[in-house]
Amino acid sequence: MDATFPHSPSRRLFLKTGAAAGGGLLLSFNLPAAGRAEGEATANPFSAFVRIAPDGVVTIAATRPEIGQGIKTSSPMLIAEELDADWSRVRIEQAPIDAKVFGEQSAGGSTSTPDDWTPMRQVGAVGRALLIQAAAQRWKTPAAGLTTEPGFVVDAAGKRRASYGELAQAAAGLAAPDPKTLVLKDPKTYRIIGKPQKQSDTPAIVTGKPLYGIDVRVPGMLYATFLKAPVFAAKVAEVDLAPAKAVKGVRHAFVVDGGTELEGLLGGVVVVGDTWWAARKGRNALEVTWADHPTSAQSSAGFAAQAAALHKQPPHRNVRTVGDVKAALGGAAKVVQAEYSYPFNAHATLEPQNCTASFKDGKVEIWAPAQNPEDGRELVAKTLGIKPDDITLHFTRSGGGFGRRLMNDFMVEAAWISKVVGAPVKLLWTREDDLQHDFYRPAGYHSLTAGLDAKGDLVAWRNHFVSFGEGEKFVRAAGMNATQFPFGAVPNYALDVSVMPLGVPTGWLRAPGNNAYGFVLQGFTDEVAHAAGQDPVAFRRRLLGEPRLIGEPGKGDSFDTGRMRGVLDLVAEKSGWGRKTGKGVGLGVACHYSHRGYVAVVMEVAVADGQVEVRKAWAAVDVGRQIVNPNGAEQQVQGSILDGVGSAMGQQITIENGAATQSNFGDFPMLRFADAPDVEVHFRVTDHDPTGLGEPALPPAPAALVNAIFAATGKRIRSLPIAGQLA
Amino acid sequence: MAVELKVNGQVHAVDAEPDTPLLWVLRDVLGLVGTKYGCGVAQCGACTVHIDGVAMRSCVTSLARVGAKAVTTIEGVGAGPVGAKVQQAWTAIDVPQCGYCQAGQIMSATALLTAAPKPTDDEIDAAMNGNICRCATYIRIRKAIKVASGQVEA
Ligand code: FES
Ligand code: FES
Numbered sequence: 001m002d003a004t005f006p007h008s009p010s011r012r013l014f015l016k017t018g019a020a021a022g023g024g025l026l027l028s029f030n031l032p033a034a035g036r037a038e039g040e041a042t043a044n045p046f047s048a049f050v051r052i053a054p055d056g057v058v059t060i061a062a063t064r065p066e067i068g069q070g071i072k073t074s075s076p077m078l079i080a081e082e083l084d085a086d087w088s089r090v091r092i093e094q095a096p097i098d099a100k101v102f103g104e105q106s107a108g109g110s111t112s113t114p115d116d117w118t119p120m121r122q123v124g125a126v127g128r129a130l131l132i133q134a135a136a137q138r139w140k141t142p143a144a145g146l147t148t149e150p151g152f153v154v155d156a157a158g159k160r161r162a163s164y165g166e167l168a169q170a171a172a173g174l175a176a177p178d179p180k181t182l183v184l185k186d187p188k189t190y191r192i193i194g195k196p197q198k199q200s201d202t203p204a205i206v207t208g209k210p211l212y213g214i215d216v217r218v219p220g221m222l223y224a225t226f227l228k229a230p231v232f233a234a235k236v237a238e239v240d241l242a243p244a245k246a247v248k249g250v251r252h253a254f255v256v257d258g259g260t261e262l263e264g265l266l267g268g269v270v271v272v273g274d275t276w277w278a279a280r281k282g283r284n285a286l287e288v289t290w291a292d293h294p295t296s297a298q299s300s301a302g303f304a305a306q307a308a309a310l311h312k313q314p315p316h317r318n319v320r321t322v323g324d325v326k327a328a329l330g331g332a333a334k335v336v337q338a339e340y341s342y343p344f345n346a347h348a349t350l351e352p353q354n355c356t357a358s359f360k361d362g363k364v365e366i367w368a369p370a371q372n373p374e375d376g377r378e379l380v381a382k383t384l385g386i387k388p389d390d391i392t393l394h395f396t397r398s399g400g401g402f403g404r405r406l407m408n409d410f411m412v413e414a415a416w417i418s419k420v421v422g423a424p425v426k427l428l429w430t431r432e433d434d435l436q437h438d439f440y441r442p443a444g445y446h447s448l449t450a451g452l453d454a455k456g457d458l459v460a461w462r463n464h465f466v467s468f469g470e471g472e473k474f475v476r477a478a479g480m481n482a483t484q485f486p487f488g489a490v491p492n493y494a495l496d497v498s499v500m501p502l503g504v505p506t507g508w509l510r511a512p513g514n515n516a517y518g519f520v521l522q523g524f525t526d527e528v529a530h531a532a533g534q535d536p537v538a539f540r541r542r543l544l545g546e547p548r549l550i551g552e553p554g555k556g557d558s559f560d561t562g563r564m565r566g567v568l569d570l571v572a573e574k575s576g577w578g579r580k581t582g583k584g585v586g587l588g589v590a591c592h593y594s595h596r597g598y599v600a601v602v603m604e605v606a607v608a609d610g611q612v613e614v615r616k617a618w619a620a621v622d623v624g625r626q627i628v629n630p631n632g633a634e635q636q637v638q639g640s641i642l643d644g645v646g647s648a649m650g651q652q653i654t655i656e657n658g659a660a661t662q663s664n665f666g667d668f669p670m671l672r673f674a675d676a677p678d679v680e681v682h683f684r685v686t687d688h689d690p691t692g693l694g695e696p697a698l699p700p701a702p703a704a705l706v707n708a709i710f711a712a713t714g715k716r717i718r719s720l721p722i723a724g725q726l727a
Numbered sequence: 728m729a730v731e732l733k734v735n736g737q738v739h740a741v742d743a744e745p746d747t748p749l750l751w752v753l754r755d756v757l758g759l760v761g762t763k764y765g766c767g768v769a770q771c772g773a774c775t776v777h778i779d780g781v782a783m784r785s786c787v788t789s790l791a792r793v794g795a796k797a798v799t800t801i802e803g804v805g806a807g808p809v810g811a812k813v814q815q816a817w818t819a820i821d822v823p824q825c826g827y828c829q830a831g832q833i834m835s836a837t838a839l840l841t842a843a844p845k846p847t848d849d850e851i852d853a854a855m856n857g858n859i860c861r862c863a864t865y866i867r868i869r870k871a872i873k874v875a876s877g878q879v880e881a
Contacts, residue, residue, distance in 0.1 A: 067825060068823075068824040068825025068826065068827075068862050069824075070824070198818070198821045199821055199823065201823075201826065202817070202818050202821055202822075202823055202826075203818055205823045205826035205829050205830075206814045206817045206818055206822075206823070206829060206833060207761070207801065207802070207805060207814065208759075208760075208761020208762070208800065208801030208802045208830050209761065210760045210761075211826070212763075212827060214760070214763070214764065215760040217758060217760070223755060248744060249744075274755075275743070275747070275751050275755035275756060276751055276754075276755055277747050277748060277751035277755070278744075348861060349825075349827075349861060350763075350765050350771065350773060350825070350827045350828050350859065350860070350861040350862075351763070351765075351825070351827045352764070352765070397825075397826070398825060399763070399825050399826070399827025399828075399861075400825045400827060400861045400862060401825075402861075428764070430767060431765065431766045431767060431768075431771075631821055635821075635824050635862075635864070635867075636824075638863065638866055639824055639862045639863045639864065642863035642865065642866075643862075643863055646863065664766055664767075664768055664770060665766050665768075665770040665771055665859065666768070666770055670771075670859045670861065671863055671865075672856050672859065673851075673852060673855040673856045673858065673860075673865050673868070673869075674852035674853075674855075674856045676863060676865035676866065678866055679866060
């Protein structure tokens, strides 16, 4: 039976019921991307689905990329809950990539959970209503007297029961009710949501099944490696390809001229072989002379020097002013001034960038570990001169994303190479390629000034932020929103900006912007608290003040001081804030709002002989009224906090002579097993729609760490990474 | 010229250059893609396999060095009692996030528990420190090792 229902104006749920091939009920639906034009033609808008087979097995298509954030499990949980399915009989399939069919299939910005929360539950509720209706007809009784138990419709008296499998066929012939007329479950009755559910791919992961982009195998496939210019977008001046071609197993070696856009196909030399090792050996035999490039003189040291000079000048522009900072600082009882900075940083997904492509007769099929594949389709079409419709995209699981795979450079490279060699090709980057050709978290330089009045209250706050860009434009991920706390909590506030040009690719790294601003703003807040002679938690409490909303309600950057106060109090209680610590041991606190989540963190560190040992971390998190999957939620919070610790401790990408100097995990240190503290996670439930957890727990972690180091040693860390500063 | 390579109890005739790292023989020649590439220079542990029961980094172990020794990979480790217990514990604790490092983690943990059935925290630290997890699942890895060794309940 066909019935379609537009959902909310911004995200419309289309839903259709019908018989499944092989029997049973098929609920087809899609969620058009937010912002997609009304009535935009779609070839087949109903291929995301829930299938209830005659044997009772429920199959749900997971439509979003799985990058380790757990969405492949948590999104189907929403459907299964309202369907009242037996979770042990739910199978999850990964859907192919097609924006026309599935709507937005990206993963980024911790938006999947808030976007899926209502429509996915409605899909399940429609299915349940249909099954109840089918049972009512079979038993000739009003539907109102029937209810469900996992996988069964039962009558109120408990006398009759029919499994979903038995009812599925009959339900397929019924008209679907309008989802808006259905009452969703009372959360108190949840059987699946809010219960820890295992990630659906775990059994396949622990037995080594092929799941990832790097595992794709296509008949007749060759293996490729791509040596790009160390200086971003430089071109090959001269190369002799013969030594590479002489290596056994090498089939092709050729020069790619490449373009000038950092996110597209760049210049370099490709070597293709029967195995990746053969291709790699061929590459190692090459000697390439690279052409001069205008950015080959840039360096991290040069940027820092420019930033220091810019800090001494009036800013290029003021982004936001509240009150009169200059006058307030002039009248302040105490002024605190400090410079904070952080370096470029890489994503270092453990699975290096890779992609498999098969180009044939003007069409290309692509298997990609991607976070934002539809943009890749555009890029490939443009670069290869083919139609977007002639590109077939397949999802694979990703060995980490962290924002790296929102860019699609690897996709266009693989497609190009396959076209040149006329065979399916798996392109795999080396770790060195991966660290030296990332879209880095931009470095940044902040000159901060705060004024305190005689009572120790914050009366003025100015940040002169030096970043990268030109004129009013920032390079990707280098901008800062003007409403970062303490905006709205201090009567005189200014965000000033100056920019310098950049020839380094930049991009979104987990909790973009915030992963650095958390460190800067919460580190400096701590300094100001100490300058005011106040306890860091007490100072933050006072600053947050009465519960109220700063900014516009419902907007991503509106900030609820009450919710932040709630997590701050909770983490203080759980960590035993204020307790005595031994010599060289300290507690540090930080709280930060990002991606609609409120997170406060306390860390306990011990510092001896310049070595920092993080003993334990406590996190309090408010992401609304419902944690969808507590199992995945704990993983994301622990992972984010440890990610913040690892990156703050030792990670940086240093630019010299226009290129990244780090090459592998020897000079780009990752947090290791023995250095990972336990992280105790507490959720504070508040009556707000649930929001995502892939990112918001990271930003407070580096600040809590440097604040704890200060408590332990009296040494204030104002630039990252920490390594080397305590010796 | 083909050489014989023993993997997970099966002998394969492998046509590859003797200096080829075992990792690429497993992945690209034999199609055993469970063993992962992360760094290629023995710094991340993603490529960990057992060679005669000892945890080794296959990215820096040439085919010639393996010779007639028996190789066990993530695809075969569950055939042994310790490997099976480790995999069960990993599932019970639901260790993986992205999961990419986990084959290597399981191989290192299995080698540890074979040598030290009830390892101390220090022994666990030492055995697992060479395996990077970018998603930082370390807390659950430690717990899973303790579950597999019967020191705590799942
Ligand atoms: S790939 Fe072998 S240790 Fe990293
Ligand atoms: S689970 Fe992602 S690298 Fe370990």
